[in-house]
Amino acid sequence: MSALARLVSDHATVAGSLPASVVTRDGRQAALGVVSALGLPGGREENWRYANLRPLDELRFVPQLTNNAAAIEQARSLLPEPLAGFDRFVFMDGLFAAPLSADTGSARGVSIDTRAPLDAAFGQYSTDARFGALAVAFAPEALSITASANATRDIEILFVAAREGTESASYPAVTIHAGEHARLRIVERHLGAAESATFSNAAIDLRIGPAAQVDHVRVQQLGAGAVHFDTLRAEIGADAGYTLDTVALGARSARTTLHARLAGRGARIGYAHSVALTEAQVNDTYAVIEHAAPGTETTQDYRGIAAGRSSVAFNGHIVMRPGAAGSASRQSLRSLLAGPGAGADVRPQLEIYTDDVKASHGATSGKLDEHMLFYLLSRGIERRVGQSLLKWAFLTGLVARIGIPALRTQIERAFAQRFTGEDAAVAQELV
Amino acid sequence: MLKIENLHVTVGDRKVLNGLTLEVPTGEVHAIMGPNGSGKSTLAYALAGRPGYEATQGRVLYDGQDLLAMPAEERARAGVFLGFQYPVEIPGVNNVYLLKAALNARRKAAGLAEIDAFEFLEYVRGKMKFMQMDESFLSRGVNESFSGGEKKRNEILQMLVLEPRLALLDETDSGLDIDAMKIVAQGINSLRGPDRSIVLVTHYQRLLDHVQPDRVHVLSRGRIVHSGGPELALELERRGYDWVLEASAA
Numbered sequence: 001m002s003a004l005a006r007l008v009s010d011h012a013t014v015a016g017s018l019p020a021s022v023v024t025r026d027g028r029q030a031a032l033g034v035v036s037a038l039g040l041p042g043g044r045e046e047n048w049r050y051a052n053l054r055p056l057d058e059l060r061f062v063p064q065l066t067n068n069a070a071a072i073e074q075a076r077s078l079l080p081e082p083l084a085g086f087d088r089f090v091f092m093d094g095l096f097a098a099p100l101s102a103d104t105g106s107a108r109g110v111s112i113d114t115r116a117p118l119d120a121a122f123g124q125y126s127t128d129a130r131f132g133a134l135a136v137a138f139a140p141e142a143l144s145i146t147a148s149a150n151a152t153r154d155i156e157i158l159f160v161a162a163r164e165g166t167e168s169a170s171y172p173a174v175t176i177h178a179g180e181h182a183r184l185r186i187v188e189r190h191l192g193a194a195e196s197a198t199f200s201n202a203a204i205d206l207r208i209g210p211a212a213q214v215d216h217v218r219v220q221q222l223g224a225g226a227v228h229f230d231t232l233r234a235e236i237g238a239d240a241g242y243t244l245d246t247v248a249l250g251a252r253s254a255r256t257t258l259h260a261r262l263a264g265r266g267a268r269i270g271y272a273h274s275v276a277l278t279e280a281q282v283n284d285t286y287a288v289i290e291h292a293a294p295g296t297e298t299t300q301d302y303r304g305i306a307a308g309r310s311s312v313a314f315n316g317h318i319v320m321r322p323g324a325a326g327s328a329s330r331q332s333l334r335s336l337l338a339g340p341g342a343g344a345d346v347r348p349q350l351e352i353y354t355d356d357v358k359a360s361h362g363a364t365s366g367k368l369d370e371h372m373l374f375y376l377l378s379r380g381i382e383r384r385v386g387q388s389l390l391k392w393a394f395l396t397g398l399v400a401r402i403g404i405p406a407l408r409t410q411i412e413r414a415f416a417q418r419f420t421g422e423d424a425a426v427a428q429e430l431v
Numbered sequence: 432m433l434k435i436e437n438l439h440v441t442v443g444d445r446k447v448l449n450g451l452t453l454e455v456p457t458g459e460v461h462a463i464m465g466p467n468g469s470g471k472s473t474l475a476y477a478l479a480g481r482p483g484y485e486a487t488q489g490r491v492l493y494d495g496q497d498l499l500a501m502p503a504e505e506r507a508r509a510g511v512f513l514g515f516q517y518p519v520e521i522p523g524v525n526n527v528y529l530l531k532a533a534l535n536a537r538r539k540a541a542g543l544a545e546i547d548a549f550e551f552l553e554y555v556r557g558k559m560k561f562m563q564m565d566e567s568f569l570s571r572g573v574n575e576s577f578s579g580g581e582k583k584r585n586e587i588l589q590m591l592v593l594e595p596r597l598a599l600l601d602e603t604d605s606g607l608d609i610d611a612m613k614i615v616a617q618g619i620n621s622l623r624g625p626d627r628s629i630v631l632v633t634h635y636q637r638l639l640d641h642v643q644p645d646r647v648h649v650l651s652r653g654r655i656v657h658s659g660g661p662e663l664a665l666e667l668e669r670r671g672y673d674w675v676l677e678a679s680a681a
């Protein structure tokens with residue numbers, strides 16, 4: 001049976017039990033139609049060339065519909081230390097787990113609904129509609145966060161993928177709406193037990209209103225056997241700012257499809273993505289940032305380090321629409337090969353339809369900087385230690401600007417665990 | 432201390448040093464001057480062991496040891512220090528970490544135990560005070576976003592912390608303001624002593640006003656073509672290089 005046929009039959013078995021309050025039956029059927037019409041992606045499609053799609057052949061798509069208390073308690077040990085001042089919403093296998101969550105309800109003007117209806121258009125847009133549609137077709141629950149004008153709130157959203165097997169797919173689905181001048185800090189994490197092989201399909205849709213600011217950190221630490229697709233869509237209004245700092249460490253196969261649209265004059269996005277892989281992991285990102293209004297700005301940084309036989313890929317595609325006069329983009333994409341069988345492919349891509357823009361990019365793939373290494377050697381630092389130091393510096397370079405110190409430390413610890421041998425000894429000293 | 436005999440060095444496919452001979456006795460300060468592109472930095476790099484700077488002929492003895500046979504990090508641990516003409520920025524590795532690791536590497540080679548963390552901070556703070564550097568530099572990335580002058584001062588700070596036996600300072604005086612020049616000169620003078628040697632690569636007399644060299648050498652086209660006492664630097668400043676080069680060509 002083809003993956004698509006399995007998907008359709010899995011949907012048929014579960015469709016009757018999926019809550020219509022989240023998506024109507026017709027809505028789910030329509031979304032399934034979108035996926036069926038487009039087919040699942042294949043390696044021959046340009047934008048999917050570097051993703052590891054082999055797991056699709058064996059995936060099962062049926063989600064969990066209930067969670068029991070004992071399983072929820074077991075998941076507790078996987079949760080990181082809470083971040084001070086953040087409300088916490090935990091979803092286990094895609095279902096809200098109230099006992100693990102902490103909603104102080106303190107902040108006014110921000111409403112949060114863990115079983116919100118999903119918009120029919122959720123995740124459906126030009127870059128790639130399929131995985132967003134998959135969420136609409138299958139998600140039993142969806143989280144919605146709405147901040148009214150001037151509201152402020154710090155929110156942690158944790159998706160724990162715990163169960164494996166045929167009825168264990170999870171479909172984290174989140175809608176975030178920041179009203180005018182609202183300020184949200186969102187920490188979104190995807191977690192799993194160290195060796196677990198789970199399937200998750202996450203979709204997140206942000207609308208950021210005029211002069212609002214959303215600072216979003218995503219950390220993906222799924223189990224070593226996990227398969228993870230995620231789709232992020234952001235619409236950024238006039239004079240609004242969106243920072244997206246993402247860190248990916250887990251999963252056997254992970255793919256991010258991102259489409260951010262700078263829709264209002266003066267909208268800004270700062271996107272930084274750090275990836276550290278080992279063994280045979282594959283992490284692929286296709287990020288489209290579209291400048292659709294005047295005076296908009298993008299900064300995009302990528303650091304990917306591939307050890308063992310793993311491979312990292314990043315395609316940063318920037319589009320300057322005819323209306324984007326006075327806009328600027330800067331891309332710095334770097335990868336580092338740290339294993340004999342490792343692979344890396346980083347590609348900046350520019351598509352410009354107006355003259356009056358500035359777009360700069362730099363991309364490097366390969367080895368540690370020889371000048372830096374010699375400088376360290378010339379101070380008596382051992383070669384192995386110097387190499388470890390530079391690897392560490394490479395990897396933590398982007399994380400340094402995450403504005404939540406406790407989270408930064410958690411991420412650095414996770415990085416340090418990624419390092420082995422001499423690298424690990426050096427990293428432990430530096431955390 | 433340092434004995435260079437007929438040294439030939441190739442960088443890429445380019446022969447840069449062509450039979451350079453130079454001796455720096457223990458306890459002395461020597462200045463090397465010479466036109467742009469004559470090979471001064473190449474000499475400094477070759478002595479420090481930079482990869483890609485290949486000695487095709489000749490030899491270099493450091494305290495009687497074959498310096499060219501040692502990897503760069505071993506040379507440093509044995510007491511050779513290179514002050515870079517263009518110090519490298521290493522974001523993500525902080526200054527204090529590098530200073531401590533470098534000092535401990537040097538101590539280990541000398542058979543000493545690692546320095547106590549508290550003692551180390553006191554020690555470094557003292558040196559920073561001497562160099563009139565703010566302590567905030569310690570927590571910054573190595574040379575990261577330092578100004579040109581701050582980078583040079585940081586090189587001298589590292590030198591003072593490591594107390595090398597042979598210091599090779601490649602244009603440490605370039606890009607320094609008047610006060611910084613004095614501070615750097617003080618740093619160099621404080622290291623001067625009967626057990627150490629210092630090689631200053633410089634284009635200007637100004638540094639040498641503060642740090643009197645024992646000898647001055649002119650490097651041209653990859654060889655030492657003329658040597659003299661401290662008065663040679665003054666003469667070069669006045670007359671330029673042409674007369675030396677003409678005389679040596681003759």
Ligand SMILES: Nc1ncnc2c1ncn2[C@@H]1O[C@H](COP(=O)(O)OP(=O)(O)OP(=O)(O)O)[C@@H](O)[C@H]1O
Pocket residue numbers: 442443444445447465466467468469470471472473474516
């Ligand atoms: N990697 C390289 N590849 C090719 N040529 C090189 C390389 N490095 C140095 N050279 C050449 O070797 C020559 C000597 O360079 P070096 O940097 O040693 O000069 P210098 O005397 O220090 O000059 P300056 O006074 O300008 O610092 C120059 O002509 C330079 O272009």
Ligand SMILES: [Mg+2]
Pocket residue numbers: 471472473516601602
């Ligand atoms: Mg030079």
